[in-house]
Every structure is written in structure tokens, then in C-alpha cells.
Amino acid sequence: MRMGERTFSTTNYLRPGLRFPFCPGCGLYALSDAFLRAVFELGYDDFRKFCFVSGIGCSSWIPSPYYLADSVHTLHGRSIPVATSIKLLRPDLHVVVFGGDGDVVGIGMGHFVHAARRNTDILVIMGNNMIYGMTGGQVAPTTPLKTRTTTTPYGSFEHPLDAAKLAAVAGANYSARWTTAHQKELRECFKKALQMDGFRFVEVVTQCPTAYGRRAGFKNVGEMLKWFKENAVPVAEAEKMGKGELESKIVVGEFIQRRRLTLVESVYAVLREAQKNA
């Protein structure tokens, strides 16, 4: 089929009769839209070749049960180990994990680092709203310093985590960060990640007007998106900047792209070896 003959429609990818439950203006609509368009542009008309795994939180609700696909909605922080066995047993499928920053690099941090180390062949998409959204706006490991949240009424006093950088250092084949104000880049990034093997991490800085924006002093969603756009610094530029200069910036772009031995490759090599000698 020629590309021109296909037209994008979300209905091919969404479970009929259901609607996303996100707040008005939530960035997760845009995150999902960029992902679905990437899937479409790669030529997939449905999710037959996909399996989605997610944790607990608003971001984790994107695929479950809204995507018309096999989806496994796990516990808070536990999506990655579940995705690991699924990918090993069904290496023919794209196994895609959705989760929030609390889910993936808070409670689920151990699994995240180890999956990057193993170079587990899954794509992890983290909606980073810099807050615990679903539970009503508590401080997260990604909350910028001095931000007021429900559990930091005097301002956050801990350093936030750079998850995209961590994935790169820990061994991922691919790691990138964009924001919901970068729809085109985000879509291209998803497309690229979906065509690679090994551990791929895409961090999407996303606006949570309800639990973050209001308290952090943003008047509306537009202001948040403007903040994302104006404070986004490409990786290459950030490397030239001092630590102090970067404090309020969002570094965007690719942190790593490489071809390292992946978990699927290693596990199947072991299987072949063991069966040869059996």
C-alpha cells in the first residue's frame, strides 16, 4: 500500500466505546497522539504486532484499556519486569511500556536501571509531569528544586533526577527526551525508537495542569507549553553550558544511540547453546 492512500485515524488504535479519562489540557493526550501517529507512519494499521505494559498512574492509563491491543496494566513500578518476560517469550512483538516519572524512576527505579543495563528489548515511554499526578500532586523524584507540591509546601528541597541521562549511562541502546510542545520531534523520536532493538527510553516532559501547573504558579496550559518551548535546550548546546545555567532548563534531544548486544540476542544464544549440548 502506498503511504498516500492511508489516512491517520485514532479509531484503528483505540478500544471502541471508551474515552481517555485525563483532565482537560493534560499533556497525555498529545503524548498518545504523537505515539499513535508514529505507529501509523511506520505502516502499522493496528496493534497486532504490539503489546503494551504499564504501571499505575495517569501516564500508565494511556494504553490500558484504551488501546485496542493486548495490554497489561501491572502494579505501581512493576511494568518493566513484566514487559521483560513478555518480550523474551514473544520477541516478534513490539513491547512498549508506558509510565509516569513516579512509576518508572521512583518506585520502579531498580527495574529501570537493570533493564537498561541488560539492554532489554523494550521501549519505555515515560510521561514526566514532574509530579505524582494520580495521587494529587505530591513531590516526585523529577520535581524541580523549590517547587511547591502538596508534600513540599515550603518548596521541594531535593535535587531532581535526569532520567534520560541515567538510561544512557546505564546501558540503553537509545535514550531521548522531548516535551509535549515538540510534537514533530517526539513523533520522529518514537519512530526511530520503534525501529531499534535493545532498551529504548523516551522521556516526554508533559504538562499536568491539575496537580502541577496550578501549584507551581502557571495560569493555564498555554503557559506551561510556552515554558517547555522556551526552556528547552538541545543536548549539544547543554554540553557547553554550566551547571548553574542548566538548572531551570529542559535538555532535549538524543542522549545515546548505539548498537549494544541486547537481552533477546543473549538469551536466545544461551538457548541455542544449551539445546545443542542437550
Next chain:
Amino acid sequence: MDNKNGTRTFLQGSEACVEAALIAGCRFFAGYPISPANEIAEHMAAHLPKVGGIFLQMEDELASIGAVVGASWCGVKAMTATSGPGFSLMQETIGWAFMTETPCVIVDVQRVGPGTGQATKCAQGDVMQARWGTHGDYTAVSLCPNSVQEVFELTIRAFNLAEKYRTPVTLLTDETTVHLREHLVIPPLESIEIVNRKKPKAGEQVFFGLESVAPMPSIGEGFNVAVTGSTHDEKGVRFTADPVTHRRMIEAINNKIRKNLDDIVQVESYNIEDCKVGIVAYGITSRAIYEAVEEAEKRGVKVGYVRLKTLWPFPEKPVQKLAENSEKIIVPEMNLGQIVNEVKRVAGYTEVVPLNKIGGGELITPEEILEKILKETK
């Protein structure tokens, strides 16, 4: 394995467990190192790949049990093995497996607790944890072997029950039983019953919450199955506030076990129709009752017993019968009293006497049980 007439071998309990799991069709194992369950993982690591199965050592027990549940949703029989501290860490995910109706087998090799306790020493302290370890309303299934032969048999049975009822099943064993070396007879393979989960037909959409046990699709078969540990309807769609959906779902997943006790509950019983004193025992401790009973009978005391092979659901009927036909029931356990309370719950007016011993892995001996019998019948 060529074993037309059965194979007689001499194996450690942990080896028997792995052998049985492979025969039952287990093709995925994930675990985290912990005494005294390490041998099971090590045998799995060696043998599973030979039959095309995948072995993973994960970063912790949370990941191990998570990977097991994921594997099961790929249509693969999966298992993990751990001990007290790891069993504690797995509890949240075990609850998720109940809620998602995921067949899987968890081997808990009991050691002395709480905390790190005595890592290499035998105990029976996880009995109530196996029943009530995770939050919410569910009906746990736990099997409790007392020999290498029974480790073999009950491991296969654990997989069969897990598949038949789409539920996690715990093989609740202990340090001594998995480290024992004994004769094991592996029956001819074609004589061993192997149960596989019911699969949906093309077009079917109901995958959850049936008392009759809903068919279970696998990932990648085109069913677009939505698996969630949140309250969901028969199609897997979340209903996080509706009381009716929750009641319906939870009643169904409990009833699929509770209405099949005759199929699930197994005991070994002796003289329960008529005895002066009864014993209710399980696992490693139950090995001591045979000699004690024999010696008591030589001294003219008629003893009956119920040995619990299924620990959960608790075998109420046979224990009730024992209680009706005896004056007292002795319950020896290597904890400070766990199953004894279940026995009391069903024993009516019959007196129930605990016999407890903890620490250092010291087993309750036949002499100690005999002494208790003689004392209680004086």
C-alpha cells in the same frame, strides 16, 4: 527421559521440584538468590534452557514474580522459588496475580523468621502469610509436601491447579524437605496427568470473572486482551468505583476455588473415625507423627491423624471429622501456633492442644509428639 515403567532415582527435594516442574510443562523461571531456595533456581538455570525454557535471575523478588506473571500471559507455564523475605516482597504481585487470574507457581522454602531470622534453618512460619499475605479478599491455594516424592507430586499438582483454576498456587515447603535426599519414583510420563488452561475460541471476549473459570487468551493471539489488577469487568475494562462490578468479580474469583474444595483439598488420614487423640500436622513436622502414633498404639492409646497435603484452603471437613471422633487434637508446628487456630475454628468442643518449637531448624521429634500424646491422655 525414557521411563516406560517409571524411573527410580535418588534426588534432593529441590531437584525433584525442578524435575516435576519441567514435566508439568514449566518453561519459564525467574528468581532472586536466597537461602534455602537457591538450589531450585540453580537446577532450573541448568535444565530449563535444554528444553527450550527461559531462566532469568532478576534484580529482586518483585521483578521475579512480575516476570513470572508476564510469562504466564504469554501462554507459558511459569514459576519462581523463594524464602520468607522474598516471599514477603512478592506479596503485592501475588495479589495482582489473583486479581488478574494468572496461573503461576510460587515455591516458598520456609526458613526461620521474622526478618532475616535464621537464613539456613528450617521453620514453618509462613503458613498464615501464604493464606493472608496480600491485601484484599481472595482464596489462596497452598500445597505442603513432606517428602521428596511428595515435592515431586505436589509440584506437578501445583501447576495443574494453577492452570485449571487460573490462580497462583504456593508450594509451601521448608528448608529440610528441599534439602532431603530420598528415593523418588518418577512414574511413566504418559501416566502423569498434566492440565493446561482453557483457551478462548476466536471471537470470544469474556476472559475474566467467571465462577466456571474464564478462558485465558495469550498475548499476541489477536484477542486484544486488557489485563489489569484494578477492579474490572468480564472483558478486562476497569471499573474503579462501581461496587457491583467489584462484588461480582471478587465473588467469582473466590467461588471458583471455594466451590471446588473436593477437587482441591487433599489430606492423608488415619483412624479419624475412631480415636482417643487426634493429630493435625503438615510438611516436615508430619514426618514425625507416624512413629509417634505407632509407639502410642503399642502403649494402648488409639491415635488418629489428618496430614494436610493441601494447607489452603484449609481442609475443614476431615479435621472436623477427626474432632468429632476424638477427645483432643494435638497440633505440632514449627512456629508459635498458626494452623492450630484453624483447627480450633472447626473443632467445636474438642480440645485443641498446640505443640510448638522454633529456632535453629530443630525439628519436632517423634519422641516429643509421643510424650505429648501420653501426657494429654493421662
